[in-house]
Amino acid sequence: MLKTERLHIRRFMPEDVQDLYAYLSDPNVVRFEPYEPFTFEDCVLETLRRAKDEAFFAVCLQGSGKLIGNLYFHPQEFDTWELGYVFNADYQGKGYAIESARVLVGHAFSCLGARRVIAMCNPENLRSWHLMEKLGMRREGHLIKSVSFKKDKMGNPIWNDTYEYAILKEEWKGR
Numbered sequence: 231m232l233k234t235e236r237l238h239i240r241r242f243m244p245e246d247v248q249d250l251y252a253y254l255s256d257p258n259v260v261r262f263e264p265y266e267p268f269t270f271e272d273c274v275l276e277t278l279r280r281a282k283d284e285a286f287f288a289v290c291l292q293g294s295g296k297l298i299g300n301l302y303f304h305p306q307e308f309d310t311w312e313l314g315y316v317f318n319a320d321y322q323g324k325g326y327a328i329e330s331a332r333v334l335v336g337h338a339f340s341c342l343g344a345r346r347v348i349a350m351c352n353p354e355n356l357r358s359w360h361l362m363e364k365l366g367m368r369r370e371g372h373l374i375k376s377v378s379f380k381k382d383k384m385g386n387p388i389w390n391d392t393y394e395y396a397i398l399k400e401e402w403k404g405r
Contacts (some may be wrong), residue, residue, distance in 0.1 A: 234293070237290065242283075252270040253317065255268050256319055259319050287303060299332055300316055301314070302314035302315065312343065313335065313349040314329060327361055332365060350395070351392070370395065372393055373392040375392060378390065
C-alpha cells in the first residue's frame with residue numbers, strides 16, 4: 231500500500247463494489263473510457279476482477295477509507311509502464327488524481343525499475359492531458375482517428391484521436 235497525506239492506494243477488494251459503482255455508472259465519468267456505464271451487476275463482477283488484477287489500484291481517502299477512484303498501472307515492453315486513471319466526479323478537481331498518480335509514478339521509478347511511464351487520452355479530455363502535463367509528462371504524439379471504442383446508430387465505428395504522453399526516469403528525477 232502506498233500513502234500520501236490525504237490518500238492511500240491499495241489493491242481492490244470485493245467490498246469496494248458500491249464505491250466503484252458510484253463512478254463507473256456515471257456516463258460523464260466514463261465518457262472517454264473504452265466502455266459504457268456499468269450496471270450494478272457489471273460492477274460486482276468488475277470489482278472481483280480488479281481484486282485479482284495487479285494493474286488496478288484503488289485510491290481511497292485516508293481516515294474513512296472511501297474509494298474515490300482508481301489508477302491503472304501496467305508494465306509494457308522495455309521497462310515502460312502505462313498509467314491510466316478514473317475518478318468519481320464528486321472528487322474530481324480536488325487534486326486527488328495528481329496526488330495519487332504522482333506517488334505511483336515515483337514508486338515505479340524508485341522501486342519497480344521503470345525507465346519510462348506513458349499515458350494516453352482523448353484530446354477532448356482536457357483534465358486528463360492537463361494532469362499528464364502537471365506530472366511533467368511531454369506530449370509525444372497526436373494520433374488522428376486512431377481508436378474506436380463505440381459505434382454510431384448504424385453500427386459504424388466512431389473514430390477518436392489520441393494524445394500520447396511520456397516521461398523518462400531521468401526527467402522525473404530532474405523535475
